[in-house]
Amino acid sequence: MSAHSFLPPFEMPPEEPDDDSAFDDFDATELYCPRCKQAVPVRKRLLLVLPEGDKYEYRCGFCSASVGTKIDHTRKPVSGIY
Numbered sequence: 001m002s003a004h005s006f007l008p009p010f011e012m013p014p015e016e017p018d019d020d021s022a023f024d025d026f027d028a029t030e031l032y033c034p035r036c037k038q039a040v041p042v043r044k045r046l047l048l049v050l051p052e053g054d055k056y057e058y059r060c061g062f063c064s065a066s067v068g069t070k071i072d073h074t075r076k077p078v079s080g081i082y
Contacts, residue, residue: 025074031067033060042067 033040041061048055053073060067 035065
């Protein structure tokens, strides 16, 4: 008998859904600060609440300089109160 007869049959792993939902939302932990001249930890702060989503500002964890912004589109639309 050959050694190949004892090996289990090869099975393809199940295919995962081809959606990019795992990559929809990222939060930065470090960004480049032009004042500190290096990548630094950042703090995320709500800046504005807009109809298209919440706008956040990233600030340097050391000098508090603004290092970037992000609009979070995942918020549910707000209906008016009548």
